[in-house]
Amino acid sequence: MTTTPGIHRSNEPDEVPAALRSARATIDNIDAALVHLLAERFRCTQQVGVMKAEMHLPPSDPDREDRQVARLRALAEEAGLDPVFAEKFLKFIVDEVIRHHEDIAEARANGGGTLQS
Amino acid sequence: MTTTPGIHRSNEPDEVPAALRSARATIDNIDAALVHLLAERFRCTQQVGVMKAEMHLPPSDPDREDRQVARLRALAEEAGLDPVFAEKFLKFIVDEVIRHHEDIAEARANGGGTLQS
Numbered sequence: 001m002t003t004t005p006g007i008h009r010s011n012e013p014d015e016v017p018a019a020l021r022s023a024r025a026t027i028d029n030i031d032a033a034l035v036h037l038l039a040e041r042f043r044c045t046q047q048v049g050v051m052k053a054e055m056h057l058p059p060s061d062p063d064r065e066d067r068q069v070a071r072l073r074a075l076a077e078e079a080g081l082d083p084v085f086a087e088k089f090l091k092f093i094v095d096e097v098i099r100h101h102e103d104i105a106e107a108r109a110n111g112g113g114t115l116q117s
Numbered sequence: 118m119t120t121t122p123g124i125h126r127s128n129e130p131d132e133v134p135a136a137l138r139s140a141r142a143t144i145d146n147i148d149a150a151l152v153h154l155l156a157e158r159f160r161c162t163q164q165v166g167v168m169k170a171e172m173h174l175p176p177s178d179p180d181r182e183d184r185q186v187a188r189l190r191a192l193a194e195e196a197g198l199d200p201v202f203a204e205k206f207l208k209f210i211v212d213e214v215i216r217h218h219e220d221i222a223e224a225r226a227n228g229g230g231t232l233q234s
Binding site for chain 2: 012013017019020023024026027028030031032033034035036037038039040041042043044045047048051052055063064067068071072075076079080081082085086089090092096
């Protein structure tokens with residue numbers, strides 16, 4: 001197989017048909033973007049966790065989550081993504097965020113100061 | 118509260134502190150980007166599902182998934198995202214994709230032609 005400079009050479013075995021290999025290269029690029037956006041999102045929610053702990057706000061905020069669900073479902077419909085999946089996706093992320101926020105609040109309650117941030 | 122043209126006015130109640138409101142506006146922007154990337158990813162995996170059904174390939178491909186996990190864990194480490202979370206995230210997405218691929222294969226087996234794509 002030849003490679004074209006500047007074009008991502010997919011990490012796929014040669015027996016995979018070209019059309020499938022090409023689609024997978026696109027998926028791999030999208031996944032790299034998703035991972036970087038998620039990393040940035042957690043950097044941001046980490047700061048929110050510290051703010052919430054400082055202000056003695058609870059780790060979860062059901063009203064905020066309701067607004068997020070409604071907004072993401074509308075965005076998903078517009079983008080052609082299943083809104084039910086978009087809602088499940090947000091819940092998946094928020095569950096992880098709340099776990100981080102609880103860790104931050106607990107670390108502070110136990111003397112704090114040891115946060116990475 | 119005043120609004121600045123071109124600056125996203127967050128969808129947050131006025132009693133939310135400004136720093137928290139600002140962090141949430143960033144999170145909302147990231148979430149919109151995530152939803153659009155996920156929509157594009159599913160458009161792409163939908164095409165993969167059709168290809169797989171045409172080529173009579175199985176909906177899931179454990180070797181491909183192993184390569185994806187290894188790659189995403191490495192990208193996550195580089196981006197400062199928990200690699201365990203990155204792996205869970207990929208599994209969450211791939212489970213949905215496999216469900217779609219099974220639906221496509223089943224629709225084809227039942228006479229096909231009714232696929233949106």
